[in-house]
Every structure is written in C-alpha cells, then in structure tokens.
Amino acid sequence: MEPLALLWDGILAATDPAIFACTILGAVIGLLIGALPGLGPTAGVAIMLPVAAGFGGVAAIACLGGVYYGSMFGGAITSILLGIPGDAPSVMTVIDGYPMAQKGEAGRALGTSVFASFVGGFLGIAGLVALSVPVSRYALAFGPTEMTAMMCFALSLLSVLGGRNAFKGFTALALGLWLGMVGLDPISGLPRYTGGSMNLFDGLDFSIIAVGLFGLTAIFTSLEVNVDKPVAKYTFASLLPRVSDAVQTRWQLLQGSVVGFFVGVLPGVGASAATMISYALAKRLSPTPEKYGTGIVEGVAAPEAANNSASYGSMIPLFTLGIPGSATTAVMMGGLIMVGLQPGPLLFTENPEFVWSVFGSFAIGNLALVFLTLLLTPLLAAALFVPTAYLYPIVIAVIVYGVFAIDASTFNVTLTILAGGAGIILARLDYPAVPLILGLVLGPLLERNIRRTLIQSQGDLLVFVERPIALGLFIATVFVLLIPLFLKLTGRKKIAADEAEV
Amino acid sequence: MTYGLSNFVKHGRAVGLGLLTAAAIAVSAAAAEYPDKDIKMIIPFGAGGGSDTLARTIAGVIEEMKLIPVKILPENRTGGSGAVGYSAVAKEKGDPYHLATVSVSFFTTPLLGGSPVSYKDFTPLAAIAQSPYIMVVPTSSEYQKLDDLKKTPRFTTGTTGVVSDAALLAKMTSNALGIQIDSVPFDGEGEVMGALLGGHVNVGFLNPSEAMAQMKAGKLRPLAITSAERSPAFPDIPTFKELGYGEILHTQLRGLVMPADVPPEVVTYWEGVLQKVATSEQWKKQYIDRFHDIPDYVDAKGFKEVLERTNARYETMMKELGIIK
Amino acid sequence: MMSVQQLDQAVAALLIIFGLWLVYTGMNYGVMQGTTPGAGLFPIIIGSSIVLFSAINLYRALDGLEKLGSGISGREAAKAGVVIVALLIALWLIPYLGMMIATMLAMAAIGLALRTEPGPIFFVKLAAVSVITPIILLLLFQNLLGVPTPRGPFGF
Numbered sequence: 001m002e003p004l005a006l007l008w009d010g011i012l013a014a015t016d017p018a019i020f021a022c023t024i025l026g027a028v029i030g031l032l033i034g035a036l037p038g039l040g041p042t043a044g045v046a047i048m049l050p051v052a053a054g055f056g057g058v059a060a061i062a063c064l065g066g067v068y069y070g071s072m073f074g075g076a077i078t079s080i081l082l083g084i085p086g087d088a089p090s091v092m093t094v095i096d097g098y099p100m101a102q103k104g105e106a107g108r109a110l111g112t113s114v115f116a117s118f119v120g121g122f123l124g125i126a127g128l129v130a131l132s133v134p135v136s137r138y139a140l141a142f143g144p145t146e147m148t149a150m151m152c153f154a155l156s157l158l159s160v161l162g163g164r165n166a167f168k169g170f171t172a173l174a175l176g177l178w179l180g181m182v183g184l185d186p187i188s189g190l191p192r193y194t195g196g197s198m199n200l201f202d203g204l205d206f207s208i209i210a211v212g213l214f215g216l217t218a219i220f221t222s223l224e225v226n227v228d229k230p231v232a233k234y235t236f237a238s239l240l241p242r243v244s245d246a247v248q249t250r251w252q253l254l255q256g257s258v259v260g261f262f263v264g265v266l267p268g269v270g271a272s273a274a275t276m277i278s279y280a281l282a283k284r285l286s287p288t289p290e291k292y293g294t295g296i297v298e299g300v301a302a303p304e305a306a307n308n309s310a311s312y313g314s315m316i317p318l319f320t321l322g323i324p325g326s327a328t329t330a331v332m333m334g335g336l337i338m339v340g341l342q343p344g345p346l347l348f349t350e351n352p353e354f355v356w357s358v359f360g361s362f363a364i365g366n367l368a369l370v371f372l373t374l375l376l377t378p379l380l381a382a383a384l385f386v387p388t389a390y391l392y393p394i395v396i397a398v399i400v401y402g403v404f405a406i407d408a409s410t411f412n413v414t415l416t417i418l419a420g421g422a423g424i425i426l427a428r429l430d431y432p433a434v435p436l437i438l439g440l441v442l443g444p445l446l447e448r449n450i451r452r453t454l455i456q457s458q459g460d461l462l463v464f465v466e467r468p469i470a471l472g473l474f475i476a477t478v479f480v481l482l483i484p485l486f487l488k489l490t491g492r493k494k495i496a497a498d499e500a501e502v
Numbered sequence: 503m504t505y506g507l508s509n510f511v512k513h514g515r516a517v518g519l520g521l522l523t524a525a526a527i528a529v530s531a532a533a534a535e536y537p538d539k540d541i542k543m544i545i546p547f548g549a550g551g552g553s554d555t556l557a558r559t560i561a562g563v564i565e566e567m568k569l570i571p572v573k574i575l576p577e578n579r580t581g582g583s584g585a586v587g588y589s590a591v592a593k594e595k596g597d598p599y600h601l602a603t604v605s606v607s608f609f610t611t612p613l614l615g616g617s618p619v620s621y622k623d624f625t626p627l628a629a630i631a632q633s634p635y636i637m638v639v640p641t642s643s644e645y646q647k648l649d650d651l652k653k654t655p656r657f658t659t660g661t662t663g664v665v666s667d668a669a670l671l672a673k674m675t676s677n678a679l680g681i682q683i684d685s686v687p688f689d690g691e692g693e694v695m696g697a698l699l700g701g702h703v704n705v706g707f708l709n710p711s712e713a714m715a716q717m718k719a720g721k722l723r724p725l726a727i728t729s730a731e732r733s734p735a736f737p738d739i740p741t742f743k744e745l746g747y748g749e750i751l752h753t754q755l756r757g758l759v760m761p762a763d764v765p766p767e768v769v770t771y772w773e774g775v776l777q778k779v780a781t782s783e784q785w786k787k788q789y790i791d792r793f794h795d796i797p798d799y800v801d802a803k804g805f806k807e808v809l810e811r812t813n814a815r816y817e818t819m820m821k822e823l824g825i826i827k
Numbered sequence: 828m829m830s831v832q833q834l835d836q837a838v839a840a841l842l843i844i845f846g847l848w849l850v851y852t853g854m855n856y857g858v859m860q861g862t863t864p865g866a867g868l869f870p871i872i873i874g875s876s877i878v879l880f881s882a883i884n885l886y887r888a889l890d891g892l893e894k895l896g897s898g899i900s901g902r903e904a905a906k907a908g909v910v911i912v913a914l915l916i917a918l919w920l921i922p923y924l925g926m927m928i929a930t931m932l933a934m935a936a937i938g939l940a941l942r943t944e945p946g947p948i949f950f951v952k953l954a955a956v957s958v959i960t961p962i963i964l965l966l967l968f969q970n971l972l973g974v975p976t977p978r979g980p981f982g983f
Contacts (some may be wrong), residue, residue, distance in 0.1 A: 033972075046549035047972050050558075065926065143702030144686070164895065166638065171842065171880040174873050181870060184583060186687050188866040189664035189825040190856055191616055196587070200584035201616045220907040223941065267696040269687055317692070321699065322715050324692035333692075334550030337792065339709075344715025389941040389949070390956050393934035396914065400930055401964045405974040407581040410918050417914050424907060429835050430895060447869045452686050456658050456702070459862030732947065824860075 003129045006352070010360030013353065019059045023361045026052070026063035027369050030070020032086075037211045038402030040087030041071040041271075041311070042327040049331060053338040057352055060339045062361035064332050065315075069121055072271070072308045072400055073369045076113035077380055080300070081106055082395055084215030088206045089271035089307035091437055092216050092279040096292065096299025103295050106381040111241015112297045113304040114373045116253055119246075120305035121366040123257035124312030126263075128319075129359060135313075136320040139265045144452035145463055149473035150266070151446040154273060155479045158442075163432050172431045176439020177293050179204055180447075187451045199411040206272070208412050209419050209440060211403055213433050216420025219392055219426055241313065241377055243263035249301035252282050256305030264310025266436040267317060267325035278306035281351065284480075312362065319355060321345055536598060536768055540573045543601040546587025548580050552709075556756055556789070557603045560630070563784045569775045574601065585609050592619035594761045596766040602759050604809070610665045610817045611678035613826060621809050625764045627772040629757030629800040629808070630780035633788060635671055636713040636739060638706045638722040640698060648679075648725045650744050653706075656682045658703040660694035663687055666818035668707040670819055671728060671752060678747040686813075698722070710735060710794035728752050735794035752815070756795065757805050769802050777801075831895050832888065839885035842877055850876025909940040925979020930961040 014020065026048065033044035044067045052063040075090030080097035093113060100109035142150070161169075182244065183194045183203025194200040247251070258277040263274035280304035283292040292299050315332070317323040322344035324330035336343045341351060348355055383391065403416045426433060457463040465471050530720045544559055547553040561574040579587035584607035591602045602624070612620035639645050651657065661668035664687045672683040686703055688694045691712060696707045697719055706713075706722070710733065716722040730751055732741055742750035758776065760768070779785050780799035790797050791798045800808065853870030860866070878958065917933035924932075934957040942949060949976050968974040 006672050039972075042548075049549045051610065140696060140700035143697055143700055145702075165884075165887070166889070167883045168878045171877060171884065174846075174877045174880065177873050178870070178877075181873075184614065184663075185856075185866045186663055186689060188857070188860055189614060189820070189823065190866045191614060192856060192870070193852070194616075198585040198616055198618070201582040201585060201611070220910065221903075223903055223906040223910070224741065262694070263930060268693050296841075321695075323695045323699070324690070325696065326692075327690070330690060330692055331548070331550035334555060337555070340713050340792075341876070342718075345719035345721055387943065389938050389943055390952065392910075393938045393942055393953075394956060394960050396910070396937060397930050397934050397960050397964060400914070400917075400928075400933070401968050401974075401976075404926070404976070405972065406966055407586070408579065408975050409581060409586075410921055410977075414915070414918055417911060417918075421907075421911050425834070425838065428831060429838055430893070448687075448689070451864050452688070454863040455684055460685075 001422065003118055006356045007129050007270070007363070010353075010356030010358070011363055012360070013357040014058070014062065014128045014360035014364050017054075019062055019361060020061040020364065022052070022055050022063040023066050023365045024067020024368055027070040027073075027365045028066075028372070030067035031074040031369065031372065033067065034071030034074025034076075034090070035086045036380060036402045036405075037078055037084045037086055037215055037343075037399050038207050038404075038406050040075075040089070040207060041068050042331060043406065044068070044071050044359025045328050045331045045335075049335055049338070052335060058338055058361065061332070061354075064335045065358060065362055066365045068315075068328055068332070069308060069311050069366060070369060071113070072121075072304075072311050073117045073373055074130075075307070076117070076300075076304055077110065078215075080109045081380060081383060082215065083218035084399065085207075085210050086397070088210065088441070089275050089310070090303075091210050091214065091272070091434075092275040092303035093300055095279065096295055096297075098218065099293070099295030100297075100300070101381075101384065105295070106384055107240050107377055108242055108297065109244060109295075109300050110377045110381060111374070112245045112249065112300045114241065114370060115246040115376065116249070116256065116301040116304035116369045117373075118366060119253045119309045120257045120260055120308030120310075121312065121362075121369075123254075123305075123358065124261055124309035125362050125366065127261045127309070128312045128316060128362075130321045132316045135262075136266055136316050138320070139267060139317050139325070141469060142266050144456065145467050147266070147268070147445065147449040147470045148453055149464065149470040149477070150269070151442055151449065153477045153480070154277050154280075155438075155446070156477045157277055157400070158282060158435075158438055159481070160280050160283050161432070161438070164430055168429070168431045169435050172426070172433070173435035173439045174435035177443035178439075179209060179436070179449075180443030187448060189463040199375070199409060202348060204415070204438075204440070204446075205406050205412065206440060207406060208403060208415050210437055211399055213414035213423045213426075213436065215399060216396075216417065217423030217427055217433070218375045219395065220228075220424050221343060222388075241374060245297045245301075249298050252298045252301040253305045255281060255285070256302040257309040260306030261313040262310035262311030265316050265325070267323060269445065270326045271307045272312065273445070274306045274310040274313075274440070275303035276438055281302045308366075316345060319347060322347065323406045384479075394449060406418045428493075529585050536771060537570060539574055539599060541601055543576045543598050544574055544587045544591045545578045546580065546584040546602065546607070547578070547605070549578055553603055553605050554578065555793075559785075559789045560603070560758065560779065563779050563782060563788060564775065566784055567778065569778055569781060581610045582620060583616060585611050585619075588624075588673055589617060589619045591759075592623035592761055595623075596763040596765075597761055598764040598777075602760060604755070604757060606663075606666055606754070609809075609813045610663070611792075613813070613817055613820055614665075615826075621813050624759040625762055625769060626757045626802050626805040626809055627760060627769055628776040628802055629755040629798070629805045630776050630785065630800045631756040631795040632729065632753040632754075632800075633709060633756060633793070633795045634727050634733055634753045635667060635707045636710060636727050636736065637671070637675070637680045637725045637742075638708055638713055638717070639704065639725060640701060641720055641723050643704065643723070645725070646723070648740075648747075651681055651725075652679055654681070654685070657705050658684045658686050659705045659707060659819075660688050660703045661685045661699045661707075662689070662691055664823065665816060665820055665825070667752065667754060670815060672785045673752070673819060673822075674750045674752070675747075678742075683721055711792070714794050726750075729796055733796050735790075735795070735796075737791070741779075753796070753803060755800060755808050757800065773801050774792050832891070832893075835888045835893060835895060836885060837858050837952055839881045842881035843885065846874045846877030846879075846881060849877065906940055910937050913937050913940070921977050923979065925981070925983055926976040927961045927965050927983055928979050928981075930964070934960060 052060045065471045075086035076093045078084045078086040079090045079093040083098035085091040184466045259278040260274040283289045314326045317325040318329045324333045545557045591600045596601045611617045659672045669685040672685045676683045697703045726742045727739045853867035856867030857865035913936040917929040920929040938953040
C-alpha cells in the first residue's frame, strides 16, 4: 500500500511542532466558528486566510484545513443544545439532536456527533488518500445534465421528510424554492424578487433563514414551556457520551461517511446537500422510520458523519485537479496561491511532500478534535442548566453578532428575526421547516442545472435520458418514489412520510 | 453605510455651510501635503478571491517600497455583487482617502440596476497590469488551431454569470469565425473548469493563472490569446490579431479608482506611485509571475478610456441579450 | 384573538394570493429565453404549485380535516412579541448607540420579559450577563475575527 506509507510519512512530517500548532489553532478556530450561528466554514477559512498565509507552506494549509473540518465538528454543538444550526451543514443535526437535548440526553447527542464526526473524518481522509484520482474522474463526469438527475434523486429521497400533512410539506418546499430564487438569476442575468435592494442582490444566505427558522423559532415557541416550568432535571450521567451509541449507529456512520464523501466531491453541491441526502437515506433504510425526528442517536450519526466526510471529499477536486468545487475550497485555493503553489493537476507530482504533509495534518487534526470536543462535551451540555431568563438573552446576542458577521450587515439580522417570527406561525400551523430549508439549498442547484442542460442541448429534452449516469439516476428516482407506494398497496409497510413528524 | 447616508441627509442642511468650508480646507490641505492620513482600500469581495489578492498585493507592494508616507488599510466589504463595497467608496465624493480596484462587477452590477453607483461615480487613477484571456480546448479535442473550429458549426463555453468577459469573448469569436458559441453560465470559476475538463462544454476563455496549471499538465490546449501582443508568460500562444481576427481584443485592466471629484493633483500623485509599482521588481515577483498577467502601465486618461469602452461593451451585450432595454 | 383554525385558513388564503403573484411576476420575467427556460418559468411552476397545495390546505382547513395542536396562548404571543420588538428596536438603535450598547439593551429587555425568579438578585445577575456578553462578543468578533461592527458615539 503505497498511499499508506506516504500518508504515514505525511503524518510524521505534520508532527513538526510548528505545523502541529497551526493545525490545532485552525481546528480550534474552526470549532468556534462552526459553533457560532451564522458563520460557516467558508467565512471561517476566509477570516483565517490572511493570518494563515503568514505561516507559509504546509502550516498555512494545515491551519485552513483545520478551520474547515473543525467547523464541521463545531456546527453540531448549537444544533443539539439549542436547536440553532451553527452552520449550513449542521441543519439536519437539529432534527434529532435538539429533541435529544430536550429529553435530557444532550451529552449523548453531543458524544454521538463527535464519534460520527471522527468516523466521517477518518473515512473521508482514507478516501482522500486512496481514491482521489479515480474519484476526481467521477466528479468530472458530472455535468449539468447529471447534476439535474442527481438533484431529482435527492428530492425523491427527501420526500420522506415531509411532516404530517404532505400538502403542507409541499407548500413549505415550494416556499423554500422561491426563497432560493431571490437575487440575481445567474442564467438570465435578471435580478428576481430583490425589490431593488442591493442587500438581496446576491441572494439569501442560507444561514440567515436557517438560524431564524430553526433557532429563533425554537426560542420563541419554547418561551412558555421553558420559562414557566422549572428546568428539566438532568443527571450527570446523561451529560456523558456513551461508547455503546457508536456501536449502535455503525451502519448510519458508514452510510453517512460514504454518501458524504461521494456527494461532497461533486463540484457545486457541497456538504449541506450531503447531510440532507444522508439523513433521508438513513430514515428510508430504517425499519423504524417513524422514530426519526423524535430524538434518536441514528438521526445524529448519519448527517454528522456525512458533513465531515464531505469536507474531505470536496478537497479532492482542489488537490488533484486544481478545481475548487465549493466556496470553501475556493478560498483554500487562494491560500495555496498565497503560499506560492500553483494548484492544478501537477500539484501532486510536483509537490508530493507538501500534499502528503497537509493530508497528515488532517489525520492529526481529526484525532485532536475528538479529544477536544469530548472534553468540552459535559461542559457545553451543562449550559442547559442555565435558567432561560439568562440563557436566551445570551443566545440571542450571539445570533445577532453571528448573523451580522456574514456580510457585516444589520439587514441580514432583521431578516433572521423576521424568519424567526414567521417560523412561529409555520410551526403552529404544522408547516414543516425542514422542506423549506431543503428547497432553499437544493432549489437553485436544480433550476440552474436544468437551464444549463437545455442551453447546451438547445432545448432538447432527450439529453436527460441519453447520458448513462443521468439515466441511471432518473431510474433510481422513479424507483424510490414507487417503492413505498408499492409497499403500501400490498399492505406491507407504512409510508414513512404519512406517519412521521419531522 | 445606509445609516451614514441617512445621517448625512438629516443633518446635511444644518451643517451644509460648515461642510463646504471644511471641504475647501481639505482640498487645499490635500494639495499641500497629501496624503496625511491612512488610506482605506475597500475590497467589495470576500477574502481569498481574485479581487482580494490583487488589492492586497498592490497595498503590500506600495508599503514594501515605502512609496507613500501613510498606510493603506485593506477592508473587505462584501454583498450585492460588489455593490455594497463600491457604493461605500463612491459616496465619499471628493475624498482622496478611499481606494478600490475594478472588476467585472464594477460594470455589470450597476448596468443590471443592482447598484446605486456606476463607473461614472469614480475617478480612475491608473492601471498597472492587464490580464488577457486565453481561448482553450481540452487536449482530447480534435481542434489543433483556431481555424479548425470552423469545421463545426456550434460550440458551448462556460462562463461565470451570464454577462462576463468569457461570454463577451464567446460572442466576439462567434461573429469573427462565423460559428456559434453558446455561453453556459456557471456559479464559479471552479465549476467552469470542471465542465471544461469533463467535456460538458467544448471551449473555454480562461484567466492566465487558471489556464497555466492545466496547460502545463497537458489537460488543455491553447488556441489564441486576447491581448494586442503576445504575453511574455505565454510566448507560444498566438494572438487573435496575428491569426487574422484583429477585432477580438479584450483584456481586463488591473487598476485603482477613487471616488469622483478628487483633486487632479491627487490623480497625478497616484499616477506617479502606480508607475513605480508597475515597473518594480516586487510587483513582478508577487503578482505578474504568480498570475501570469502582462505588465503594463496605463495612465489615468488611458485607464478612463478603457473603463468607458469596457462599460459600453457590456451595455451593448446586455441589450443584445435583452437583459436591459 | 384569532383561533388557530382561523389562522390556518387565513394563511392558506394568503398563500393562494402569493402563488398567483408569483405566477404574475414569472410572466414578466419571461417564460422562455430562446430554446431554454427563462427566468420566469420556475416562478410560474412554483407559484402554481403553491396555489394548488394551498387550495387543498384551505379546503382541509375549512372542512376541519386539519388537526392542529393548541394555538398560541396570549402570554406566549406576548412574550415572543416583546422579544421580537426588543430586537427590532435594538437593530434600529445600532447606528446611534453602536452594536455593543444596543445589544446590551436588547439583552436586558429580553431577560426582563422572560423573568421567572423573584427578588433583586435577578436584576444584578441579568445586568451582569447583559454587560459582559456583548463585551466578550465584541472582542471575539471584532478583535479576533476581524468583523467591522458598527461603533457608537463612545467609540465602541
């Protein structure tokens, strides 16, 4: 195994004190930025870029990488404890993580997210090391046509996340798709639904809506329950992570890691979509789908493994081809140029030591984060003992600063507050928030890729079935949509979407 | 920023006279001993991008060479496809302590009605490099030279955004060669490169730095370059002009602007500073050699003409596409 | 006070109007752009589906098919309202007072609205929390992360 030997050399090189210190610095900053609502990995890497560039060489990229995967660890913290997604890829963690915290199992949920992040990270690094060349070829095979098919497949999987009344789920999805259209339409060049405001020209940042709709709404709707009743009693044991959870969720961990890796590799898709697909798949494959959303460890394990593994997957096109597939890796590419390297297909052959040392630092950082977060877990979970009359003002202040920091704009903060207010009405009327968020994330990908495909084909719809990958994905889509119907008709199984509450 | 404006409107009348006096003093002071305080360089885009690197490199070189007695403080002001940052600069009318670099969005966002300010609200200072575009095809393609493209009636190319330099060049090349190159808008340079290498589009118009790495690796084959003369970084790539298509001439000028109505002495001052930057070893090492642009100094007058011409090109293109009336 | 059923009907009706508006705007953006879908096609599709689904939801709501949880109690609505209004006022105050002071005021107001403990100790603790948190956040965001936060007349 040549890659293993090379990785081992890389790990040894990355134990150099200076590189190690920069790796840990990046990981800790990433943890912090991931946990702060509003700021995600892209903002984190951009913020650290000028500082990291000063470290030079391996240390600089090790630090930036640390910010990236560190934020994947950190994002879960606020999602679980407060129901506020720290960044976009941790939204799905809210669905099961937050109910677990409310049941008094915050420590278990946090522990599971740490295990999942570690396993996802470990398998992601393994994939990065062993499969990067064939996988980069697979990533290139995905053009607009394939991406369209991929999005249809993703949406068909996600139909499982509807909520009680399917029609309200679809309405919420449509509203999310509409929110995704706000801003400059890149295909026609027309600004849509901006009301002439330059604040909306770039579209709605996902975090602005998600933090409002999940975080603030969770706070607003729990005012009655949490404030007027005494805080639920937690035992110390419930604050500790459990090793048995890692064993129990092994299949979700594996599934999340694999899905995260292969979805994360695709240019333009990213970790958020990977977590959504992974969560939906876990629910689809489960013998007891109705338990998802009520606070089970499996629902935390799948998306958390996926987002970590996706972060390494998305680095493959950057390191092997010199193509930044996501906003975060685009900033990392800026970092590579700033330390004097030319990202491109020759990076591996011209600077093998550099690349392997960076990969080695990933392995070290991933392991270090496990210890860091496990130590922090009881401490963080104890935050729930703070009475809400103090906790909520603090949390709201953090949200205000975090959302402000996205574009240094109070306009965004206003939008978040309005989204939180609208969320109360939606929650009370049973319009589920998850499909709305899915629409916001996946809608632009779907719309743009359909239109790109049709520009290429000059309006010919046949291309969607002429290309093998696209055809395969469309067949899979039909399959996914028909199986539950078939099972229902034959009376063998309930349709998850009808019964479950998300 | 919006608040600053509303403040100004509210108190503007009461202190209007005072402001005028103050402005007069500022101008005469500027003429005497400009610059006497730190200069803000607003970057309307995020850290790590092309505009950010350009702006910070210029600021770094000026500092390193000690060309001005004060500091340049780069600050990222993102949002609105550049509109937020550019309008923050433009509203400081007459203030010679605000700088910005130009970009494609400098023209396109205002034309699309997305910004309250346009290129007319700025004073061009000078340009210190030009960035040509290289027309490429994947190495696996059958086209060896530019005229080979005439064998096939239709191509597609990837661009970032529907109105961009790549889209503009696709249009120019289509007209000149009598073929059809349709532009497929993608969401970033990385996606464009992915589509090109994956064979989802056939031709590309790339920045020198993007093209260099892929050409060295043997993934892309250059056909022609859009500068007036061959680029020192790519001596083997013929210009469109050499190949008989002199009308295909379009480069992006890397230059600095200030808010409108800054005193002419300030413009002269900066022309001097930027001329020294353009010819310096530091600039060559830190920017030209890294991004493979063509070193070139263009004074304020020439830069202004280029800005006007570029804006007119985008405007015509948008009208042809039916985006604006 | 509106019952939750009435609210459900009102929202469904509003969404139908909203969907129709989306269809209308979509027509203005242009359905086709040559042989490819224009900027307006997807708004039209989305708008029509919102109209369709909301019509079903409205029918279900009017027919009493929808089983909704308890509505929003007056107290809860009042508390949520106070929090939202406090935040919006704080945002409006940011350019005059700076982000830190505005946040301090908002925190104090929200804390008072959520007060459950009796006694003067609460005020001391809340004041401490409201003063310390924004200072930490200012240091964190402005000094560590380099976010330019709006400053007030006192320079912070």
